[in-house]
Ligand code: HEM
């Protein structure tokens with residue numbers, strides 16, 4: 001197989017780690033030395049070879065361990081996966097989109113054999129080989145959305161489109177940045193975004209909704225969002241805040257490089273053909289400060305962005321208390337040299353850190 | 356923002372062959388298509404339309420038509436076109452020029468008239484050629500044993516495209532009304548007393564759509580339970596000249612080309628993301644313009660449209676002497 005899957009955990013002993021390959025392709029979210037919310041969406045039609053943007057659904061070294069973590073979260077709390085009755089067709093749409101995309105993009109890992117509605121799905125990394133009847137719910141062990149998202153990295157929201165709005169009527173949400181599907185289910189675009197500071201006043205959500213409603217079939221879009229997580233935790237849900245919130249107080253100047261992670265979400269948007277719903281995969285990538293700063297450009301830039309980020313954003317993202325310690329650490333990787341534009345690390349051309 | 360964009364966007368195109376041209380009534384003809392690459396068409400939902408590109412001499416006509424074929428059969432797409440002798444010319448071209456075996460292009464389906472899948476029951480109101488989206492919606496609902504009924508108004512039995520097929524297949528669900536026999540859809544009777552959560556859909560002449568909406572609202576229906584079809588406006592327009600200040604060039608934007616495409620044709624660096632007037636990426640300052648900007652975007656605010664200082668080149672146009680922009 002082309003990818004070596006890590007044996008690692010996102011809880012307890014936190015043995016999660018990124019290979020050099022994973023660090024180099026990490027979706028660093030800052031294209032310049034400052035950050036503010038914006039309507040930062042673009043087409044999702046491939047990207048540079050090997051980058052996380054290349055395939056419709058990126059599969060990386062964390063695939064198997066992320067799926068094991070999801071299974072544990074669901075065993076503890078089945079409400080992380082919900083689908084209102086009218087969303088079953090959208091679930092089949094999503095299953096088809098993912099199976100077709102993955103079998104075409106990773107033929108050595110996934111196979112889809114179709115004869116009319118008689119389908120057979122082979123997922124080699126997870127050891128699955130299931131025959132089933134497309135559009136017949138009784139032939140799968142779970143509903144179609146749950147079945148396929150137990151085998152696909154990232155969270156998934158399925159939005160029904162009605163009344164010029166989007167409604168969060170189904171989802172598989174186990175790796176979220178502190179929001180809850182059980183709370184948001186049935187809400188519309190403005191309702192579930194209500195806690196976000198500043199963006200509404202900036203007119204961003206009005207524009208974002210217009211953009212999403214107009215996403216045509218076959219022309220998916222994407223954007224990046226980011227936050228901070230102490231320890232490589234996938235499940236930073238409000239339901240479990242009592243378990244992970246406290247970990248934010250365990251940072252010390254000695255352990256911050258290893259424990260503090262930049263958490264980036266690669267969000268994509270796909271129009272689903274049979275249901276006309278919108279699929280919103282939210283793929284989470286984690287990278288520790290000590291790994292990020294191996295790229296001189298990222299070290300310089302991350303320091304400047306975190307230093308200059310408005311307080312409202314640092315508060316909303318939950319790291320305002322730890323910001324001084326982060327800056328102490330990051331300032332060692334900022335020698336004041338200019339950075340090249342764009343998100344890619346350019347390790348060959350960017351000057352090394354002056355010491 | 357992130358990765359460099361190499362691919363060109365716009366709604367994806369599908370190369371097709373006209374596989375059948377079937378007269379349905381005196382005015383309506385059905386066109387069936389197969390894909391030229393031999394693969395299946397993309398799945399679609401009932402109510403979706405496709406934009407058909409017609410090569411009429413040197414002119415490209417772009418007309419949207421509802422897909423009316425069965426969503427479960429992806430070996431063909433079909434549309435039904437009513438000949439409009441007073442129209443902009445697309446339907447006459449389809450009727451008089453398009454033959455079996457011709458090569459054409461369609462766009463991927465877009466649905467601006469989709470079923471509300473929460474509904475316990477769907478009621479369709481069709482007038483004339485407005486029957487076409489409902490044929491696909493019925494196909495979709497029949498797959499899942501959906502609960503629906505159709506009320507179809509036509510001038511005469513000879514003019515009622517597909518009424519015979521529908522009546523034969525669904526005798527209890529389909530009701531046809533002929534104005535030649537002085538029949539009208541009894542809107543109030545149909546809409547009154549429907550179970551909670553019933554959704555109504557209207558497609559056809561404006562009079563029918565307004566009648567359905569007004570009657571339903573008069574009976575206390577929520578506005579959001581009444582749906583009607585609205586077609587995309589074609590993006591073409593008269594050619595116009597544009598002076599590009601930064602690039603020091605004057606270019607002409609063709610009739611069927613967007614300003615953005617014209618910039619790209621001239622090798623001028625012009626940002627874009629969505630190419631649909633929604634993302635804001637292509638926003639461009641207008642330096643001067645002796646004429647009128649034709650704004651088609653959803654991005655700029657009304658005041659910005661009125662100010663004449665901004666244009667979204669992916670969708671918006673200009674009518675007048677010369678437009679000068681900051682590119
Ligand atoms: C249908 C697609 C989308 C879904 C399902 C979605 C969902 C969410 C959710 C659940 C949150 C967390 C809110 C909370 O604190 O409870 C959020 C935050 C946010 N969303 Fe969206 N969103 C979508 C699309 C977009 C788009 C297109 C934009 C474009 C700008 C956007 C901008 C934001 C921003 C700026 C935040 C705050 C994030 C932060 O600072 O960490 N969202 N979104």
Ligand code: FES
Pocket residue numbers: 626627628629630631632633634635636637638652654667668669670
């Ligand atoms: S390219 Fe998105 S608004 Fe023009």
